[in-house]
Amino acid sequence: MKAIIGLLCGTLFGIGLAMSGMTDTAKVLGFLDVSGDWVPDLAFVMGGAVCVTLVGFYLVLKSKAPLLGKKFLLPGTRIIDGRLLGGAAIFGIGWGVYGYCPGPALSALVYMEQNTGIFVVAMLVGMALTNRLTRA
Amino acid sequence: MFAYATPLIGGLLIGTSAVALLWFLGRIAGVAGIVWGAISAQPDNAWRWLFIVGLLLGPALYHTLTATPYPVPSALPWWQAAAGGLLVGIGVKLGSGCTSGHGVCGLGRLSPRSLVATITFMATGIATVYVIRHVLGAM
Structure with a gap:
């Protein structure tokens, strides 16, 4: 049952990404290019998604446990440190260099472009490398 | 139809997916x-x-x-895809989240950490595109 929910949520998420244009690097880079020919699409995507999570999370978290689990597994850290800032800064640079963040990059694999495959492999290498270096 | 209907509806679907994942499994829909x-x-x-x-x-x-x-398809060269992917991978691991984890889910639960992260990656993303397109004059 949990696996089916994973599949359904992933599929809904993927439809949302494709429909919203987030699998199109031109739209993402166009949004980030505020001094150029600005493409506002991403503001509507983020705005729409956050409106739903703001209300939805509030309602869901009123209950004690999720429907199919013992407890809600939420990130417990509340510290804002150099690691968070540095990581977010590096992530933003990578996002601006090519125009993909993790979700859209995976979804765009369906388009069978070589560059997307290269992006995803490089992303996994970056994650694994960072994990190894920061765990020591 | 409203010009930004598909981004808006797409965003609503993404938000719905995140709420459903939390409701059923108790998990945050952060793709990274x-x-x-x-x-x-x-x-x-x-x-x-x-x-x-x-x-x-x-x-x-x-x-x-x-x-x-x-x-x-993007007209950017393969090495730009490689560099972007590598930086995204390093950044999400260090910063504990991406656009969906910090942006969509973190903001949804009013996490100060996620707000700071989202503002930071938006700012460096904008700065990066500015430098590439308007300083270096590339695509």
């Missing part, structure tokens, strides 16, 4: 976190792999059923 959990062989992993399968199935269904053409 889900991918890392899947490849680092966490216990109880089937839902993560199937979420990733869904991420690919969704666009396949969307483009087929609505007869929407695929986006125009």
